[in-house]
Amino acid sequence: MKNIPLKSYAIPLVIIGSLLSSQTVMAEPHPGKVLHDDNNCLRCHVDKPYNPSKTDSFPKLIKSVRFCNENLGIGLFDDEIEELADYLNQTYYQHPK
Numbered sequence: 826m827k828n829i830p831l832k833s834y835a836i837p838l839v840i841i842g843s844l845l846s847s848q849t850v851m852a853e854p855h856p857g858k859v860l861h862d863d864n865n866c867l868r869c870h871v872d873k874p875y876n877p878s879k880t881d882s883f884p885k886l887i888k889s890v891r892f893c894n895e896n897l898g899i900g901l902f903d904d905e906i907e908e909l910a911d912y913l914n915q916t917y918y919q920h921p922k
């Protein structure tokens with residue numbers, strides 16, 4: 826009897842052990858939301874919610890934000906007013922720009 830050795834082929838197991846389980850892309854808040862929260866706009870506007878039919882275009886929205894900013898001495902810069910208006914537009918108004 827002849828002993829025929831069984832050739833065993835090692836099958837390499839490629840184990841990808843270090844899959845990045847989560848790509849930690851933090852959802853950054855809208856910079857305008859931060860301004861909105863920091864400046865407590867809702868202290869008044871929770872009772873008078875933002876009204877898209879009253880402020881019926883994006884330029885008017887910028888004006889309204891500027892109006893409150895100036896009258897209340899909030900002291901936002903122009904670029905902050907635009908960020909804030911953009912946030913309000915995304916969240917409440919949805920006017921085309």
Ligand code: HEC
Nearest residue numbers: 864865866869873874875876877879880889890893899909
């Ligand atoms: C002291 C109260 C008060 C605070 C604080 C305030 N507002 Fe106003 N806001 C008003 C009043 C009063 C009006 C005019 C509202 C009206 O005619 O109904 C107005 C109007 C607006 C409008 C137009 C409203 C609409 O219905 O479309 C926007 C937008 C607005 N404010 C944004 C802001 C933002 C942004 C802030 C924070 C930076 C802010 N307001 C803080 C009182 C306030």
